[in-house]
Amino acid sequence: MRATRRILGGLLVFTLVAALLPLAASTPARAEEEKKIRVAVIDFDTEALTPSWSYGWHVRNLARAAADALTTKLVQTGKFRVIERQQLDKILKEQDLADTGRIDPSTAARIGKVLGVQAVIIGSVTEFGISETGGRIPQIGRWKWGRGIGGKVVTGKTTVTARLVDTTTAEILGAYEASGKYTFGKGEFSGARFGKNFDSGMATKILNKAVKKIAVKIAEDAGKIKVSTVRGGIAGKVAKVSGDKVYLNVGDLLGVKVGDRFEIRGMGELIKDPDTGEVLGGEEESRGIVEVIKVLGDRLSVAKPVSGSGFQVGDKAVMQ
Numbered sequence: 001m002r003a004t005r006r007i008l009g010g011l012l013v014f015t016l017v018a019a020l021l022p023l024a025a026s027t028p029a030r031a032e033e034e035k036k037i038r039v040a041v042i043d044f045d046t047e048a049l050t051p052s053w054s055y056g057w058h059v060r061n062l063a064r065a066a067a068d069a070l071t072t073k074l075v076q077t078g079k080f081r082v083i084e085r086q087q088l089d090k091i092l093k094e095q096d097l098a099d100t101g102r103i104d105p106s107t108a109a110r111i112g113k114v115l116g117v118q119a120v121i122i123g124s125v126t127e128f129g130i131s132e133t134g135g136r137i138p139q140i141g142r143w144k145w146g147r148g149i150g151g152k153v154v155t156g157k158t159t160v161t162a163r164l165v166d167t168t169t170a171e172i173l174g175a176y177e178a179s180g181k182y183t184f185g186k187g188e189f190s191g192a193r194f195g196k197n198f199d200s201g202m203a204t205k206i207l208n209k210a211v212k213k214i215a216v217k218i219a220e221d222a223g224k225i226k227v228s229t230v231r232g233g234i235a236g237k238v239a240k241v242s243g244d245k246v247y248l249n250v251g252d253l254l255g256v257k258v259g260d261r262f263e264i265r266g267m268g269e270l271i272k273d274p275d276t277g278e279v280l281g282g283e284e285e286s287r288g289i290v291e292v293i294k295v296l297g298d299r300l301s302v303a304k305p306v307s308g309s310g311f312q313v314g315d316k317a318v319m320q
Contacts, residue, residue, distance in 0.1 A: 037227055038117045038255060040083040041071045042103055044160070045124040062125045065204050066160060066211060070121065073215030079222040083115060087253055087298075091115055105163070105170045112167030116234045116254030118227040119173065121218075123162035127179070128206070130156050156206035157181040162214050166227050173225050176217050180209020234319040238264060239300070241311050246290045246303045248317050253298040260292045262303065262317040266310070287311055289320070 044066040049059040068085060075082050083091075091114065103111075103122045112120040132152050157179070164174040182205045236250035246264070250256050268285040272278065288308010295301045305311070 036079065036081045037119055037222065037225060038081040038083075039074070039119045039121060039164075040088055040112060040115050040117045041067045041074070041121045041123075042108060042111065043067045045103065045122070046128075048124060048126045049128055059125075059128065062128060062203060062207065066123060066125055066207050069204060069207050069211040070123070070162065070215055073212055074121075074218065077215060077219035077222075079219045083117060083253075088115070091253075105165045105172055108165045109167045109170035112165065114235055115167075116250075116256070117167060119225070120165045120167055121162055122165060123160060123214075125158060125160055125207070127157065127159035128203075129158075130154060153183060155181055155183045156202065158206050158210050160207065160210040160214060162218070164218065164225065168227070173227065174218065174221055176214045178210040178213035178217070180206065180211075180213065182206040182209060234260075236262075236317045238311055238313055238315040238317055240313060244304055246305065246311050248290075248292070248301050248303060249299055250317070251295050251297050251299050251301045256292060256295055256301050256319075258292055258295060261306065261320045262290050262292070263320055264288055264290055264308065264311050265316040265318065266312055284316070287315060290317070 043063040046059050046063050049062070071082055071085060074080050092111070105122070108120040108122045112118075132154050158181070159177065159179045161175070161177045163172050163176075165171070166173055182202065184202065234250060234254050234256065236248050236254075238246055239249045240247040248256075248262065264287045265284045266287045267282045270282045271280045273280055286308070287310050289306040290303035290311070291306050292301050292303045
């Protein structure tokens, strides 16, 4: 009987240890992940470039291409927590910030607070050009004049700059610049052409050379970058009110944590035009403060009232 108890006790201890080992292993890993700076990469500025070039690929596409390339490269370094492009677009659209025009450090800080990140990377494509070298030897005889054997080398060059902005202070934490080029060839024989035509894929490859260098430089500075620890600025809305629970449409995606407090703001009395009766707007008023008690997902958390009452679906929720 005693032997049986020892065996059962041993099995119980083994089971408990086996169950706790993954948790013990994951805790340090999660803590280490939490230490990484949370960043977002905004579309680059292309104002310094001419509107288009002869290859027919418009420079406005470089704004997104450069930002996407840098996002990918930063993720690959493993030094940062980077907001995915799809999620970034969704949040900017929800906050009516999808079309903010030219981004400066102050605007970047404002956007960063809404995104719940500690730093925002803004940049510019200051140079992007295509050059060709080569020629053609015409053939005479049964082939028409002007056709023959030829080839050319097409080279794309670019220069990219980037700035890392603290979302709390709008301070520039780092400035970076890099250049790169990419070369591809084209050929022709008796009117038949072969080789690669310039397209968006080529544009991205040209950008990648410079963007990779910038990502490496930023990653090298990761341990030295000191962002402000003050949190705040995250904004959302009340999605549901049930009893003493207030559900907010913000969560893990924006870094919301248990204990975070939000001021709930609702629209006060609407003001109407005395002549037409048209609603002109109204002034926001504070309904109270709620505190997050549980984060339910990427875009959902539940809070309890700390002060105030009368919370309604659609009210603004601004982190304190």
